[in-house]
Amino acid sequence: MSDRLGIGIFLTVGTLVIMGLFLGATIWLENSFKKDKQKK
Amino acid sequence: MNPGGKKESPQNPQQQQADVSRRRFFTLMGLGIGWGGFAAALGGTSVGALRYLFPNVVYEPPTVFKIGKPDDYGVGVDNKLKKERQIWVVRNERGIYVLVAICRHLGCTPNWFDDQKRFRCPCHGSIYDVTGNVVGGPAPRTLWRAGVSIDPVDGQIVVNFNQRQDPDPKGTDEGLMVDEKSREVPPFFLQV
Amino acid sequence: MNKLLDQIRENVTQTQVWKSIFRHGFPSNDANRALVMFSNVILHLHPVRVRRGALKIKFTWCLGGLTFFFFVMLAVTGVFLMFYYVPDTRRAYNDIKDLGTVIYFGSLFRNLHRWSAHAMVFSVWMHMTRVFLTGSYKPPREFNWVVGVILLVVTLVMSWTGYLLPWDQLALWAVTVGSKMAEATPLVGNAGPFGPELGMGVDNDVRFVLLGGTVVGQSALLRFYVLHCLGLPLVMALFMAVHFWRIRKDGFSGPL
Amino acid sequence: MAEKETTLGTLPKRDGNSGGLAALIKKSASDKMGPEDHVLVWPNLVYIELISMLFATALLLFLSLISPAPLEELASSDTTPNPTKAPWYFLGLQELLVYFDPWLAGVVLPSLIIVGLVLLPYIDPNPKGKGYYTFSERKFAVLGFCFGLALWYILIVIGVWFRGLDWSWYWPWENWHHHKPITGGLVDLEVIIGKTLGMSDTPLVTLGRYGVTIANLITWALFLGYYAIGFSVPFLTMRKFYNTLGFVRYNLMMFMFLSMLGVPLKIFLRLLANVKYVLVTPWFKI
Structure with missing residues (x-):
């Protein structure tokens, strides 16, 4: 049973981490372009 | 606009309506024939091309072969022919049957683990027992049994690799099971 | 002077x-x-x-351009490999071994070919992700996105057909598993749902035409070789032309 | 257009009419923009591309040096290497094969992904967010896409680094050379339901090979119920969302979205409840 649980946890955490990476990049880029617009 | 140079006679609306619909009809007919012909030609050639890709003659190893005499095989699973013929020859108390060494999940070649009395597939972990029933992993059906018969002339076992027994398994707690009695019928079983 | x-x-x-x-x-x-x-x-x-804003690296990350660059790299190194590789099951493996050992710069071209293939697949995904995140697929550029998806699929099939050519254990079994998936296609696959009901046997279903036989053998290697070296690159070049042309006509969707 | 005329004017007079063509054709996109915030592509854009190409070549050479292309032993059709792994970009699919039948994991799900991607621009009505990075204005779209992408990448990560002999799960610190013990057999959902509710498994009606039992009907209800609820709940509660999409777009999008969520749902059903098939018919199993 331990393997099954381990896979479940790994899957959930892994998906959230990768989603976080992509969302973080998008938000960071969104703000950095907003800053560029204000600066110009 | 009027190629004949003839002055356009003032026609009543119905007449004009008829002209327009007649012209429209012929245009559609023309388009239909034109594009219909093109589609037929295109369709014909692509069907031909597809048929071209189906070879009529295939140079592959023979599917009907002899594997020696019944008494060459002792009780249990014989791995001898797995490398050359991709089959296992299994003898139990009642006789001999031949399992095809192709996993029903995705076609890898499983391995026999004598200590665990199980066939285990290296591709996705499907597990079969000695009769071919699925006791673990994603395999959707039980192992195939190849057609077997005795050659009356020299008494050898003749295996027909492409003649396969594939009963509908029942989902149970232990896995996908087929009762052994229903499987041990000729031409897939030899009472020897 | x-x-x-x-x-x-x-x-x-x-x-x-x-x-x-x-x-x-x-x-x-x-x-x-x-x-x-x-x-x-x-x-x-x-x-x-082009607009000044379009030059910002942190907008496109040059991903589309890089993908095209990898494609060109693949085409060039691919042609070099073709000078020594013959798609015959008896000698394909040795040709690749020769390339890796006795042929001067042979292993360089093979490695470059392989790594740019992996790089191309990865950069295509990243490019798609970037195009999605910047919303660059929105009208009027929807069709270009569809062409992009087709290119993605053809890239994957290209990589898959190329994977079989060295004819080593990894290649053979990866393709066997893949072709078994083709056999499991509904309606036209021998093992797929409603396949047998439509008369799909081992010798007339979609896997049979993919492999040119019932087993991954010489005809499969030849078919994959032809697809990998000629068929699919032509399709890709065609769709790339459409892709570049649409970008050229619809203009850069970059930051205004 | 006048400004463009002058630069064209300075070109050496060419007899062919291609020079004039640019003036005649409808303004192509790049001409529409005002001249002021423009830069010439040569040298600016071309230099950037050159540098990125050089960098990419360097990267490829570096990768080739540190890990040259492997060449295993000659292919032999009777011994299957253990484990057999597809190239890394297909390992997401191969990992799915553990949980789904080949027709689903190998054909239907990839086709749904491709069709979903193709439909994307046509089912995304949101005009905002065109041409710039934004999350705030396109929350649902970005979240949905990133979830699908994360699912794809995590399955690849598992397939590459966590799957060992017999495709069983191996933590990195475990001994990868010893076969894992046989885990318990998987059980179909209808068998679980049948056992827990103590129903007889004599089929109510048999259509050819298909003996329909009560438990089987319950699994059908659950499966179709999942989609029914998925379609109706957002329709009833978020009517504005539905109205912006319209009937066709809404249903297409919801079907894709629910199927995408169905994948992890079945995976967790398998991991936590040992379910082999959610729905069983003699022709196909999900």
């Missing part, structure tokens, strides 16, 4: 031959810089001018 160099440059660039090739002077002024683009078939893939 300076006069001498000018003299040489004069003698070279004013000749009829030079002028017939290069329709522009040295791109030191804007007119010539525009002309360089106008008069070059490859460079004119780009417009002559």
Whole structure:
């Protein structure tokens, strides 16, 4: 049973981490372009 | 606009309506024939091309072969022919049957683990027992049994690799099971 | 010394031959810089001018361009490999082994080919992700996104067919598993739902035409070789042309 | 357009009419923009591309040096290497094969992904967010896409680094050379339901090979119920969301979205409840 649980946890955490990476990049880029617009 | 140079006679609306619909009809007919012909030609050639890709003659190893005499095989699973013929020859108390060494999940070649009395597939972990029933992993059906018969002339076992027994398994707690009695019928079983 | 160099440059660039090739002077002024683009078939893939905002690396990360660069790298190294590789099950493996050992720069070309293949697949995904995140697929550019998806699929099939060619254990079994998936296609696959009901057997279903037989053998290797070296690259080139043309016509969706 | 005329004017007079063509054709996109915030592609964009190409070549050479292309032993059709792994970009699919039948994991799900991607621009009505990075204005779209992408990448990560002999799960610190013990057999959902509710498994009606039992009907209800609820809940509660999409777009999008969520749902059903098939018919199993 331990393997099954381990896979479940790994899957959930892994998906959230990768989603976080992509969302973080998008938000960071969104703000950095907003800053560029204000600066110009 | 009027190629004949003839002055356009003032026609009543119905007449004009008829002209327009007649012209429209012929245009559609023309388009239909034109594009219909093109589609037929295109369709014909692509069907031909597809048929071209189906070879009529295939140079592959023979599917009907002899594997020696019944008494060459002792009780249990014989791995001898797995490398050359991709089959296992299994003898139990009642006789001999031949399992095809192709996993029903995705076609890898499983391995026999004598200590665990199980066939285990290296591709996705499907597990079969000695009769071919699925006791673990994603395999959707039980192992195939190849057609077997005795050659009356020299008494050898003749295996027909492409003649396969594939009963509908029942989902149970232990896995996908087929009762052994229903499987041990000729031409897939030899009472020897 | 300076006069001498000018003299040489004069003698070279004013000749009829030079002028017939290069329709522009040295791109030191804007007119010539525009002309360089106008008069070059490859460079004119780009417009002559582009918005300053479009140049920001952190917008496109150059991913589309990189994907195309990997494709060109693959095409070049692929041709080099074709000089030594013969798609025959009896010698394919040795040809690859030769490439890796006895042929000068052979392993370089094979490695470059393999790594640019992996890089191309990865950069195609990243490019798709970037295009999605910047919403660059929104009207009027939907069709270009669809062409992009087709290119993604063809890239994956290209990589998959190329994977079989070395004919080692990894290749054979990866393709066996893959072709078994083809056999499991609904309706037209022998093992797929409603396949047998439609008369799909081992010798007339979609796997049979994919492999040219019931087993992954010589005909499968040849079919994959033809698809990998000729069929699919042509399809890709065609769709890339459409893709680049649409970008050229719809303009850059970059930050305004 | 006048400004463009002058630069064209300075070109050496060419006899071919291609020079004039640019003036005649409808303004192509790049001409529409005002001249002021423009830069010439040569040298600016072209230099950037050159540098990125050089960098990419360097990267490829570096990768080739540190890990040259492997060449295993000659292919032999009777011994299957253990484990057999597809190239890394297909390992997401191969990992799915553990949980789904080949027709689903190998054909239907990839086709749904491709069709979903193709439909994306046509089912995304949101005009905002065109041409710039934004999350705030496109929350649902970005979240949905990133979830699908994360699912794809995590399955690849598992397939590459966590799957060992017999495709069983191996933590990195475990001994990868010893076969894992046989885990318990998987059980179909209808068998679980049948056992827990103590129903007889004599089929109510048999259509050819298909003996329909009560438990089987319950699994059908659950499966179709999942989609029914998925379609109706957002329709009833978020009517504005539905109205912006319209009937066709809404249903297409919801079907894709629910199927995408169905994948992890079945995976967790398998991991936590040992379910082999959610729905069983003699022709196909999900």
